[in-house]
Amino acid sequence: MPRIPTALLRKARTIDAFLPALLAPCRDLHTAQNELRWLREHVEKVAKARRAKRDTLVKGALLGQLVRERAKGKPLQYLLGTEYFGDLEIKCRPGVLIPRQDTAASVTHLAKLVRTAPNLPAELRVLDLCTGTGCIPLLFRHEFTSNRKDFDLRIVGIDISDKSIGLAHYNLLKNERIIQARAGMTNFAKADVLADPFGDLTIGAPLPVRSMLNHNKWAPFWDILISNPPYISPSAYWKTTTRSVRGFEPKLALVPPPKSKFDDRQQGDMFYPRLLKIAEEVEAKIVLLEVADLEQALRVAQLAQKLDVFDGIEIWRDEPDVSSSQPTNEDGFHVYGEGNARSVVCWRSEGGSWLGKSSSPKPPELLQDAPEETSSNSYWPPSYYQSNEVNFNAMPRFMWKRHMGDQRGKPPTRWRTPKTRWREPA
Amino acid sequence: MQLLSPITALVRPRITLSSTVRHALHNSAVLLSKQLPPRRVIPESEIIENFLKGSGPGGQKINKTSSAVQLKHIPTGIVVKYQDTRSRAQNRKIARKLLQDRLEEHELGDDARTRVKAREKSKKKASSDKKKRRKYRALEAGKADEESAEELEGVEELEGDAEVESGDAGKSVGTQGKREGVDKAG
Known part of the structure; x- marks a missing residue:
């Protein structure tokens, strides 16, 4: 310097x-x-x-x-106690990552695209993983409800740190008047994104995301998944972060935990396979993942492409809503906006039309074929996949809840047909 | 007397606590003498917005405090920059307002709302200055009159003073004499 x-x-x-x-x-x-x-x-x-x-x-x-x-070098936001995130003033405390303006730009852009969509469900569910101060759920709700109040918006933010969950609840309380939180639900809960849902549970450790949703009796299916996970590799942490970030912001929110047999880059990308897996499990129609730079964005996009469940994948830069610029093409992915590459966006089925993407590259026959391939090693009866409507008699009783959302006892408002194949636990 | 009692009830001063805040009954803004022209609306397509930042890494890696906004109006080439608040949303809003003002000045010249306001303000200041000057001139004149009157009365006053002084002198002489007497006695 x-x-x-x-x-x-x-x-x-x-x-x-x-x-x-x-x-x-x-x-x-x-x-x-x-x-x-x-x-x-x-x-x-x-x-x-x-x-x-x-x-x-x-x-x-x-x-x-x-x-x-x-x-x-103490960040100004910790000294003043707040940071502006979009229109909202979010409280900050040492021990929780300060919200960044680039994240706000992506979230605002996504909310603006989705809120104008014509075919939204009556209840839109948004899941935010690694929420920190709770800024993303609060801003999404604020942007969304500013001109759409005609339906329920359910948002849940998840984080591993107790401090951040406490702060997120506090922020919800502080911003309640502005964001009209009464319409629908906003909540925060503690869970471990990296934990294996089928692994052994240790006492005192936070639950995996899936188990936490079950435990709180929240819906197992979510329409939009947003995440700003730790994405800095250990070497980049020492080389590229500024002193005030290194010295005062929590490393937990910046660098993924070390794991044996993982090299530097793999450790930096550690969250993305898990996040995409969770997105697949909760049947997210739109997935928005924040990344560090273009190289990481391309790695994540390729990872998502390999999963073969998304209809489209694109990359947004720092300011995705700059209308004048044309999308560039990097490695077969469209890159929108100006600045550094900031987030990877994936969508499938209705998600494409919510984002304003008219073309759906996957032909419908492929989706029909998909369940039959795996029907031999699946333990669900074939009628479960073949019927277009959900056949409640053909499935075990404990699965009813899954198809009725979280409204037990009432007739389901939103019938879901399973489109993804059921996979045996690995 | 029976007629008067309700009137006294009306007139009786209300008990006001020192801690309670009393609001004015009318809180509408005072209208300007002349209505200002409507604000010019700038379509977003005519603006290039720039969030001025370095070319280095972003996202979680740095922790910026400034959220400067630069606007460029394409047809006229007017550039406006604003960074006084911490909120980017706020900066964007104020920068747009600034650009509106600059553009109006560019297009309407002296009829622009900023110029009209400035003129109104300077007119008010000029009139208040004038009043101020008149007031102090009157005060000065008043003082000058008093002084001239004092000059006229000065002779009599001097005589009066002399009398008082002579009186004092006599007293002091008297006391001195006493002291001398005491000293002598000692």
Whole structure:
């Protein structure tokens, strides 16, 4: 990192005595001035709150302390306690990753595409894995309900950390008035995305996603799956992340856990096979996964292509909603928008029309054939696959719940026909 | 007396606690003397939006605090940049408003809403300055009158002062004499 010139430091000193210290993390004068202004506004706000409680506050001392902490590299969002994510102000606390604006751009774009779709189900279900502050579910709901209020939106955010679940609940409470959370459901729960749903459960460990959904009696099928998982490989963590990210943000949210026989790149990509597997299990129509760069985006897209369950896969850059730019083609995948490659989007069946993709590349016969191939090693009777409507008499009683969603006792509002093949547990 | 009692009930001042906040009954905005022209709507297709950021890594790897927005109006080439708030959504909104203002100034010249407002403001300031000047001139004039009056009365006052002084002098002389007497006695 280049050294800050003395002339600049001196110039900063003449403007404000606190500015030279802020130049260290900000690197340029304009940003430093902005940050100092925000810190001052924050101190004023704190002082006002104290005054309301008949308490006093030494403003200069607090500002000095905040500036010193910022100079050491502590993220501004942790000092001020909030970060803006789209239109929402999300609370941040040390120990939980700060929401990034690039994520907000992708989520907003997705919500804008889906909310204009004509053939949405009466109850749209969205699952967000590795939710952190809960910013993605809250923003999705906010963007979605801003012009569509005619149906139920059920959103669940999942994370492994207790701190983040607590913060997500708190954020839901704080933003409730803005996002009209009463229509439908927003909830957060603790689960382990990487855990094997068929493996042995250890006492005290978080449940796998599937088991958690069952345990909470939530629907096993979800329409949209969004995730911003840890995706930085250990070597990239030391080389490319900034000091303030390395020193103050949780490594749990940035780097996947180490595993034996995994090399550096495989460790960075560790979450994606699991996420795609979960997407397949919950029959997600649209999957949005955040990635670090174009290389990782292409690796994830190829992984999704190999699964052979998605009708289409594309890559979005930092600003996917720039209408002027034409999609470029990288390795057979369309890349939309401007900036770094930021997310991989996969869709199937109705998902394509929700996203405004008219063509469905898969012919319908293939879908019809698919169950019959595996019918020999499946333990469901053939009538289960062949009938177009769900035959409740042909399936075991415990499967009824799965087809009736989570509304037990009532007639199912949404009949589902199984389109994916049932697979034996590996 | 029977007629008066309801009136006193109406007139009786209401008990107000110091902690309660009293609001004005009318809270509609004061209308400007002249209605401003309607805002010019800029279609999004005429704007190039840019979120000014470095070419380095993004996403989880960096933690940006600035969310600067730069707008360029394609037909006129006017460029506007805004980064004062932490929210990108807010910055985008304000940047669009700024661009609207610049564009209006470019198209309408002196009829633009910013110019109209500035004129209104400067007019108000000029009139208040004028009032201020008039007030202080009056005060100065008043002072000058008093001074001239004082000059006229000065002679009498001086005489009066002299009397008082002489009186004082006499007293002081008297006390001195006493002291001397005491000293002598000592």
